[in-house]
Amino acid sequence: MDFNCITPSVVFQEVPNEISLCFSITGCKVGCKGCHSTELWDQKNGLKLTNQLFIQYLKKYQGLISCVVFFGGEWQPSALIEKLLIAKNFGLKTCLYSGEEAGEKYIDLRITQHLNFLKTGAWRPELGGLASSTTNQIFRDLSTGKKLNYLFTKNNIDANQFNLLTTKGTNNVAA
Ligand code: SF4
Numbered sequence: 001m002d003f004n005c006i007t008p009s010v011v012f013q014e015v016p017n018e019i020s021l022c023f024s025i026t027g028c029k030v031g032c033k034g035c036h037s038t039e040l041w042d043q044k045n046g047l048k049l050t051n052q053l054f055i056q057y058l059k060k061y062q063g064l065i066s067c068v069v070f071f072g073g074e075w076q077p078s079a080l081i082e083k084l085l086i087a088k089n090f091g092l093k094t095c096l097y098s099g100e101e102a103g104e105k106y107i108d109l110r111i112t113q114h115l116n117f118l119k120t121g122a123w124r125p126e127l128g129g130l131a132s133s134t135t136n137q138i139f140r141d142l143s144t145g146k147k148l149n150y151l152f153t154k155n156n157i158d159a160n161q162f163n164l165l166t167t168k169g170t171n172n173v174a175a
Helices: 051-060 077-089 154-165
Strands: 009-011 021-023 067-071 093-095 117-120 136-141
Touching: 021 051, 051 077, 067 077, 077 093
Parallel strands: 021 067, 067 093, 093 117
Antiparallel strands: 009 021, 117 136
């Protein structure tokens, strides 16, 4: 079974107060209405994300990023866990964005034990995303169990970005 990803990119807002390298894994089966990333539905799309290629990306961005975020991939626990362990060995934090609803479907404990952050919940346009007060989605710090949705409101995103810009410097990020 393929574990493919779209070419990764550095992102600033997906994990508050972190500069993250984002890997979008193809093969998503959640099927949200209004999905903005339908290219992720076909598992044949994208590059084969071997451990070797993953390490190459981490080395390329070493010192520039503080976290790795996966959009999906929980449908292949072994392949995902291998990447999470590698990222942790590089001293990086780890995050998973899953379309599974918290409390309804189980996200494998073998995965979550290697995560610092977990976002759950399908995309429901009528409820909005993490910045919406009506959202079904939850972003949690797994080390404290604390729900961090409040960090996605506009004022907090602006503050987070200011902190990142002043502590890390933007010029370093565009590798
Ligand atoms: S979980 Fe994400 S990629 Fe998958 S269908 Fe929903 S919005 Fe699209």
